[in-house]
Amino acid sequence: MLLDNIRLAFSELKANKMRSILTMLGIVIGIAAVIAIMTLGDGLANSTMETFGGAQANQIEIDVIQKTMANVTDRDNYDNAARQIKDSDKFNVKMFEDIQAHFGDKLEGMRMFESFGKIESGDNKMELMSVNPCGFEIEEESKNISIIAGRSFNVDDYSNGGKVMLIGKKSAEKLYGSAENALGSLYEGQVGGKYLTYTIVGVYETKENGAAMSMLTGGRSSYETAYIPFKSYLEKPLEDMSFEWIVPVAKNGVDVEKLQKDICAYLNDKYYADNDTYKAASMTMGNILEQVNSITGLIKGVLAAIAAISLLVGGIGVMNIMVVSITERTREIGTRKALGATNNDIRGQFLIEAIIICLIGSAIGILLGCGLGAGVGAVIGINGAASVKSIAVSVLFSMAFGLFFGYYPANKAAKLNPIEALRYE
Amino acid sequence: MNSDVVIDLKNIYKRFYEGEPNELEILHGIDLKVHKGEFVSIVGASGSGKSTLMNIIGALDRPSDGSYILNGTDICAAGDNELSHIRNKQIGFVFQTYNLIPRNSALKNVELPMMYARTAGLSRKKRAKELLELVGMGERMTHTPDELSGGQKQRVAIARALANDPSIILADEPTGALDSHTGRMIMDLFHKLHEEEGITIVLITHSNELAEETERVLTLMDGNIISERRGNNYVTGQYKTRIQ
Numbered sequence: 001m002l003l004d005n006i007r008l009a010f011s012e013l014k015a016n017k018m019r020s021i022l023t024m025l026g027i028v029i030g031i032a033a034v035i036a037i038m039t040l041g042d043g044l045a046n047s048t049m050e051t052f053g054g055a056q057a058n059q060i061e062i063d064v065i066q067k068t069m070a071n072v073t074d075r076d077n078y079d080n081a082a083r084q085i086k087d088s089d090k091f092n093v094k095m096f097e098d099i100q101a102h103f104g105d106k107l108e109g110m111r112m113f114e115s116f117g118k119i120e121s122g123d124n125k126m127e128l129m130s131v132n133p134c135g136f137e138i139e140e141e142s143k144n145i146s147i148i149a150g151r152s153f154n155v156d157d158y159s160n161g162g163k164v165m166l167i168g169k170k171s172a173e174k175l176y177g178s179a180e181n182a183l184g185s186l187y188e189g190q191v192g193g194k195y196l197t198y199t200i201v202g203v204y205e206t207k208e209n210g211a212a213m214s215m216l217t218g219g220r221s222s223y224e225t226a227y228i229p230f231k232s233y234l235e236k237p238l239e240d241m242s243f244e245w246i247v248p249v250a251k252n253g254v255d256v257e258k259l260q261k262d263i264c265a266y267l268n269d270k271y272y273a274d275n276d277t278y279k280a281a282s283m284t285m286g287n288i289l290e291q292v293n294s295i296t297g298l299i300k301g302v303l304a305a306i307a308a309i310s311l312l313v314g315g316i317g318v319m320n321i322m323v324v325s326i327t328e329r330t331r332e333i334g335t336r337k338a339l340g341a342t343n344n345d346i347r348g349q350f351l352i353e354a355i356i357i358c359l360i361g362s363a364i365g366i367l368l369g370c371g372l373g374a375g376v377g378a379v380i381g382i383n384g385a386a387s388v389k390s391i392a393v394s395v396l397f398s399m400a401f402g403l404f405f406g407y408y409p410a411n412k413a414a415k416l417n418p419i420e421a422l423r424y425e
Numbered sequence: 426m427n428s429d430v431v432i433d434l435k436n437i438y439k440r441f442y443e444g445e446p447n448e449l450e451i452l453h454g455i456d457l458k459v460h461k462g463e464f465v466s467i468v469g470a471s472g473s474g475k476s477t478l479m480n481i482i483g484a485l486d487r488p489s490d491g492s493y494i495l496n497g498t499d500i501c502a503a504g505d506n507e508l509s510h511i512r513n514k515q516i517g518f519v520f521q522t523y524n525l526i527p528r529n530s531a532l533k534n535v536e537l538p539m540m541y542a543r544t545a546g547l548s549r550k551k552r553a554k555e556l557l558e559l560v561g562m563g564e565r566m567t568h569t570p571d572e573l574s575g576g577q578k579q580r581v582a583i584a585r586a587l588a589n590d591p592s593i594i595l596a597d598e599p600t601g602a603l604d605s606h607t608g609r610m611i612m613d614l615f616h617k618l619h620e621e622e623g624i625t626i627v628l629i630t631h632s633n634e635l636a637e638e639t640e641r642v643l644t645l646m647d648g649n650i651i652s653e654r655r656g657n658n659y660v661t662g663q664y665k666t667r668i669q
Contacts, residue, residue: 336526422520
């Protein structure tokens with residue numbers, strides 16, 4: 001009987017090809033939209049997770065902020081402060097050492113880095129960035145850096161501030177022909193009007209974590225970064241330098257949230273108790289990650305809701321066509337009833353027809369949605385493979401839609417009075 | 426009650442809009458017995474209650490009052506599902522307008538009542554083929570109704586009516602939409618089924634000419650059976666005589 005109904009449904013669909021296709025189109029578009037959006041949403045969230053998650057979840061960023069300012073993320077809002085920030089309000093190297101001494105057993109290190117903007121040599125431009133060991137390690141992990149020629153920085157480079165430099169593969173090839181040729185070369189470049197000379201000791205290659213990250217960070221520079229040891233280029237002696245933020249990095253297995261609070265409390269007690277305006281406050285990458293996730297989740301939810309509405313409209317289209325088709329086939333329904341079809345037989349027949357429209361529509365929609373997800377994913381550089389979950393969800397949904405939107409018309413058909421149906425013109 | 430009584434209607438009333446001011450009584454206490462193997466016709470002008478009576482005999486509708494035993498089953502007490510099963514097994518409908526399912530082949534149409542009886546696919550097909558051959562449609566089994574003439578459609582409809590070996594064939598103006606020649610052929614087919622297969626047939630018609638060919642003629646007027654007699658032109662073996 002089920003098989004008969006399925007066969008019957010297919011022959012009905014074939015008999016009204018154009019109508020069937022148009023009806024399915026609504027479901028196709030709805031399902032494709034849901035799948036593509038779920039796929040891209042997941043891809044975006046995952047790529048964000050990867051970028052923030054891996055190395056950086058252990059990072060604690062501690063900022064100098066106004067005491068009255070609740071929102072840490074608004075770091076640039078010093079203009080509204082009671083008074084302008086002074087160097088003495090900021091963190092200094094002494095505090096770094098204090099933190100290291102006090103929390104050393106829980107810390108991997110302190111991330112130190114400074115960006116100097118572009119360093120130019122002829123028509124080649126790179127971002128110049130100085131890093132300490134901990135800072136470089138984080139760069140390595142987050143950008144997936146691997147040294148393809150020469151060496152990385154060693155202890156001497158860091159402690160003595162050696163005039164050595166790591167450059168990217170593309171720059172090496174452009175400037176020296178190949179990565180190997182670059183090794184040992186002297187690179188002379190200009191930063192903000194100053195000429196600096198470094199010996200290239202290594203060439204690295206990065207596998208960036210995709211465009212999603214650069215979208216989120218507001219489009220990171222497309223130039224490669226040239227790394228130098230932190231101490232090798234200081235604008236003033238280290239002791240006199242001040243920092244608006246510091247980044248302690250927790251060891252694995254340490255409770256980052258607690259450590260972050262402890263460090264802040266420690267700093268505030270010791271250094272900021274008497275400060276009239278500023279204090280230390282912090283946010284872990286975990287916090288940021290949560291925020292980013294809640295934002296991507298929200299975006300995903302809104303988009304999915306819009307897609308779901310298109311699916312709903314498609315479902316209503318199915319219902320509409322079923323109602324029309326049942327009205328057209330009133331006599332046929334009367335005949336079937338006269339021949340002994342029970343109400344359940346009739347209901348089953350039309351329900352299966354509706355479900356089959358939805359299933360075929362969703363099958364095409366899944367293909368289209370997967371293709372769309374993969375295509376857009378490839379363009380913006382995130383993983384666009386549709387998850388089994390999203391496919392399963394949409395198949396279930398379309399079945400449910402078929403049932404839901406098919407039930408009313410099918411029930412209407414089942415309840416037809418056979419005498420009136422037979423007489424229907 | 427004779428065991429060979431197939432249809433047993435006693436004091437059947439049918440009222441519409443019951444209890445409302447526009448209540449309408451169509452049948453006023455019909456008594457009717459049809460025996461196994463009979464060929465009975467019910468004649469009457471339009472408005473005489475023919476269709477209402479046919480709907481009751483065909484188990485499409487329940488009487489407002491009275492009792493109807495069809496082949497031992499009390500129709501008045503049956504629920505909707507039961508009525509469906511009774512129609513499926515006991516009654517073979519033949520309609521004036523054929524009522525074949527469009528886009529389905531003749532074979533599929535004949536299989537339909539067996540599908541609702543949950544007969545297995547293979548035996549269904551076999552039986553449908555036999556029936557189509559019986560009504561002389563063996564050559565056109567794969568044709569859809571669109572590709573058949575009126576007479577051919579009616580033959581398919583008759584084959585379909587026979588599918589589940591019903592107790593009666595209930596034919597409502599089966600020749601009404603056909604020209605006289607084709608109508609003649611359909612009547613011959615009924616005589617053949619009656620004589621050779623012993624099938625019980627109830628023919629509902631407004632045509633006295635056709636009614637006179639049947640074993641027993643019941644005349645319906647204003648909701649009452651006003652006469653019951655043997656058909657004037659009824660001849661035993663008339664199908665055979667005619668085709669010789």
